[in-house]
Amino acid sequence: MKRTISVIATAVAAMFSIGVGNAAVAAEQAEVAPRSVHISEFSTQGVGPDATFKEFIELSNRAAYTVNIGGARLLANFSNVEFEIAQIPTGTRLAPGQTYLLASQRLASSVQPDQIFSTTRDIPNSVGISLQTVMGRQLDVVGTTYRTTFRSGTPAVPLTQQDAVQRKSLHRVLFTGINRVDFQKLPATPGRPG
Structure with a gap:
């Protein structure tokens, strides 16, 4: 027994x-927007040679499984001003290697964004951008100025008007935790896995 x-x-x-x-x-x-989801590419305000706007933020999933990004928020911070860029709709999922493109309603691109920014404010070249859970847990940040709380280490080099003319954006190329090292100016490829 x-x-x-x-x-x-x-x-x-x-x-x-x-x-x-x-x-x-x-x-x-x-988990809503796990740390495997990151800011992979972005372009701040700037007008190209054809007078079109280039403002967008691309998120990518580097996990080996599909993740839920619904409810995640993108915030901008510059000169002591903070505002919400967008909140991702509930139920939005991102497959392995997939990107999610958010853009200004004025973005001129052949690529259709997955979501339009909820703000009409321009995102300045000297800015900090934060990807957060709905509860405010920070998942990823990138800053192009020391005057933001949304940055990791030394800020990335901000985009310029010349970069807009050359159709460049800031691409994440590494994951060191130092924005200047992790983000480099390269030809813009919004919505394309990199």
Whole structure:
């Protein structure tokens, strides 16, 4: 009898440990905008040679599984001014390697954005951008000035009018935690996995 109870108890414990492990994986995968989602490319205000605006922010998923980004928020901060750029609609999911493109309503591009900014304010060249959960947990930041709380280490070099003419944006090329190293000026490729 004792042996039977011991075998049953061991089997139940094994079932619970398997369930807990699966629950942990499921919780990680269901987390709204996990840290695997990052700001992969962005372009601040600037008018190209054809008088078109180039303002956009691209998010990417570097996880090996689909993630929920619904409810995540993008905020801008410059000169002690902070405002929401956009909040991603509930239920939005991002597959491995997939991008999610947010853009100004004035963006002139052959690529259709996934979402239009909820603000009509221009995002200045000297800015900090933060990707946050709906609860305010910071997932990723990039800053192009020391005058923002939304940056990691030394700020990235801000875009200029000449960069707009040359159709350049800031691309994440590394994950060192130092914005100047992680973001480089390259030809803009909004909405294309990089």
